[in-house]
Amino acid sequence: MNKVFLFYRRPVGKPALGDFKLSIEEIPSPDDGEILLKTLFVSVDPYLRGRMNDSESYVPPFELDKPMQSGIISKVIDSNHSGFKIGDFVSGNLEWKEYQVSTGKGLQLINTDEIYLSAYLGILGMTGLSAYLGLTEIGVPKAGETLVVSGAAGAVGSVAGQIGKIMGCRVVGITGSDQKIDLLKSKFHFDEAINYKTTVDLIRAIKTACPNGVDIYFDNVGGKISDAVLNNINKHARIPLCGAISLYNATSQVLGPYIQPILVSKSALIQGFIVSDFSEKFPEAKKQLFSWLKESRHLP
Amino acid sequence: MNKVFLFYRRPVGKPALGDFKLSIEEIPSPDDGEILLKTLFVSVDPYLRGRMNDSESYVPPFELDKPMQSGIISKVIDSNHSGFKIGDFVSGNLEWKEYQVSTGKGLQLINTDEIYLSAYLGILGMTGLSAYLGLTEIGVPKAGETLVVSGAAGAVGSVAGQIGKIMGCRVVGITGSDQKIDLLKSKFHFDEAINYKTTVDLIRAIKTACPNGVDIYFDNVGGKISDAVLNNINKHARIPLCGAISLYNATSQVLGPYIQPILVSKSALIQGFIVSDFSEKFPEAKKQLFSWLKESRHLP
Numbered sequence: 001m002n003k004v005f006l007f008y009r010r011p012v013g014k015p016a017l018g019d020f021k022l023s024i025e026e027i028p029s030p031d032d033g034e035i036l037l038k039t040l041f042v043s044v045d046p047y048l049r050g051r052m053n054d055s056e057s058y059v060p061p062f063e064l065d066k067p068m069q070s071g072i073i074s075k076v077i078d079s080n081h082s083g084f085k086i087g088d089f090v091s092g093n094l095e096w097k098e099y100q101v102s103t104g105k106g107l108q109l110i111n112t113d114e115i116y117l118s119a120y121l122g123i124l125g126m127t128g129l130s131a132y133l134g135l136t137e138i139g140v141p142k143a144g145e146t147l148v149v150s151g152a153a154g155a156v157g158s159v160a161g162q163i164g165k166i167m168g169c170r171v172v173g174i175t176g177s178d179q180k181i182d183l184l185k186s187k188f189h190f191d192e193a194i195n196y197k198t199t200v201d202l203i204r205a206i207k208t209a210c211p212n213g214v215d216i217y218f219d220n221v222g223g224k225i226s227d228a229v230l231n232n233i234n235k236h237a238r239i240p241l242c243g244a245i246s247l248y249n250a251t252s253q254v255l256g257p258y259i260q261p262i263l264v265s266k267s268a269l270i271q272g273f274i275v276s277d278f279s280e281k282f283p284e285a286k287k288q289l290f291s292w293l294k295e296s297r298h299l300p
Numbered sequence: 301m302n303k304v305f306l307f308y309r310r311p312v313g314k315p316a317l318g319d320f321k322l323s324i325e326e327i328p329s330p331d332d333g334e335i336l337l338k339t340l341f342v343s344v345d346p347y348l349r350g351r352m353n354d355s356e357s358y359v360p361p362f363e364l365d366k367p368m369q370s371g372i373i374s375k376v377i378d379s380n381h382s383g384f385k386i387g388d389f390v391s392g393n394l395e396w397k398e399y400q401v402s403t404g405k406g407l408q409l410i411n412t413d414e415i416y417l418s419a420y421l422g423i424l425g426m427t428g429l430s431a432y433l434g435l436t437e438i439g440v441p442k443a444g445e446t447l448v449v450s451g452a453a454g455a456v457g458s459v460a461g462q463i464g465k466i467m468g469c470r471v472v473g474i475t476g477s478d479q480k481i482d483l484l485k486s487k488f489h490f491d492e493a494i495n496y497k498t499t500v501d502l503i504r505a506i507k508t509a510c511p512n513g514v515d516i517y518f519d520n521v522g523g524k525i526s527d528a529v530l531n532n533i534n535k536h537a538r539i540p541l542c543g544a545i546s547l548y549n550a551t552s553q554v555l556g557p558y559i560q561p562i563l564v565s566k567s568a569l570i571q572g573f574i575v576s577d578f579s580e581k582f583p584e585a586k587k588q589l590f591s592w593l594k595e596s597r598h599l600p
Binding site: 253254256265 | 522523544551557564565567
């Protein structure tokens with residue numbers, strides 16, 4: 001039998017289990033020109049929360065009673081398609097089904113000799129590309145500068161911080177547990193990490209962790225954490241804005257201090273982005289990430 | 301006798317007459333290597349409000365009991381300096397004095413045959429350069445795009461809008477009186493203008509005036525007006541942030557909706573700037589502005 005995860009109800013605030021439904025269906029058979037896929041890895045990303053709302057964003061909303069979708073790694077277990085053979089591994093935007101058929105459209109074949117499979121949903125996938133391209137195209141880090149990353153232990157944040165280290169920056173992460181702080185410092189080699197949940201004066205904590213001020217702020221969260229970082233930015237700071245997860249579950253408009261006066265006085269730049277804004281740069285970015293990944297196996 | 305305007309007291313909220321003091325002094329005599337200047341035009345700019353606070357910004361704060369300073373056009377009325385002769389006109393950052401001596405440092409000689417004098421404080425001065433460089437370097441307007449300008453009837457805004465028209469944009473101004481609306485439409489050739497003080501639903505008024513959405517928002521004001529414009533921006537919108545005058549007189553922190561979610565979903569860019577960020581581009585910018593000014597005498 002085939003497990004299928006349906007989107008059942010648009011969440012109000014934080015998504016709950018009851019907003020989804022598990023459906024047991026027949027395993028489909030591939031027609032001519034189709035392949036049968038078995039799901040191995042599913043990417044669960046913050047941007048999916050936006051797709052659960054019935055409002056236009058950079059991706060269309062999910063439809064009710066249809067399967068959830070996201071980046072998935074699958075194995076080809078049956079094939080009537082000349083481009084794919086049984087045993088191949090593919091990545092693509094697929095449905096949350098244990099088994100599904102596909103025409104192969106939009107799927108990439110994965111060379112499993114080179115690297116572990118899940119990397120193609122992580123560092124070599126959308127999250128790694130978001131970190132690399134947001135940081136290099138908008139943040140433009142220079143050796144010796146200070147980079148602050150919010151959502152630092154997340155899939156994008158942890159990679160952004162590690163790339164900052166490779167590029168010679170002092171890197172400070174903001175995260176929500178002491179366990180994640182340990183992870184950032186010991187495994188991902190961040191210089192400092194701040195637990196925003198247990199820190200009373202976040203502005204001061206950032207100032208202490210960034211004695212030369214903040215040159216680049218890779219922002220995944222928005223809200224109060226970002227307000228505190230903005231209080232510490234240097235002249236000509238750059239802020240790649242990858243997400244605003246702290247605000248996505250809000251059920252009413254969240255207010256904060258206007259940021260325009262700081263942006264003016266610091267000649268600072270904020271740029272929102274989605275990874276596809278930089279699709280022309282994907283090949284070179286993947287090549288760079290792949291080479292870093294091969295060099296230092298400690299990356300996740 | 302010599303009238304001197306002193307900065308007497310740091311304003312709380314909106315500056316009042318009592319925050320300044322008129323002092324009557326002797327007319328100074330120029331020493332060797334100095335010139336005596338008579339003030340003709342004084343530039344009074346929004347950024348001066350920032351300098352009245354005792355806090356670091358992009359320019360140092362004014363000192364109490366010292367003369368106010370800003371961009372000034374003066375006539376040389378006595379000279380012991382080989383680089384300046386009596387009758388020359390100069391522009392520079394000078395003190396608010398009817399007469400003052402100068403070593404000539406930082407002063408530019410003005411060729412009065414070419415254009416009327418006050419243009420060197422306006423279109424060919426800091427305000428014109430701010431409009432041109434903020435719009436072209438950050439806004440990067442393309443023909444057919446829609447440009448919204450706040451503070452549209454101001455020294456910077458009125459020029460930004462006119463340059464937008466020259467570059468083929470649909471230009472919509474936001475301003476605070478019907479008299480200014482007339483000015484924007486009849487004299488400065490804006491396509492539409494909105495009076496934010498009399499408009500009940502500003503988001504809707506902007507939507508109506510910008511049927512194709514907002515591609516570039518030249519922002520002089522920040523606050524609620526900017527919130528309404530942000531609600532109408534297109535994907536990949538660019539926002540040159542020149543000032544935030546609506547927030548400068550605030551005596552406590554002003555709150556508004558967080559803008560990060562809109563910036564992410566629209567892949568939009570906001571960049572604060574001060575004209576000196578682009579000082580390398582001054583010569584070519586002045587040349588372009590001068591040529592436009594000579595071509596069409598209707599500019600202010």
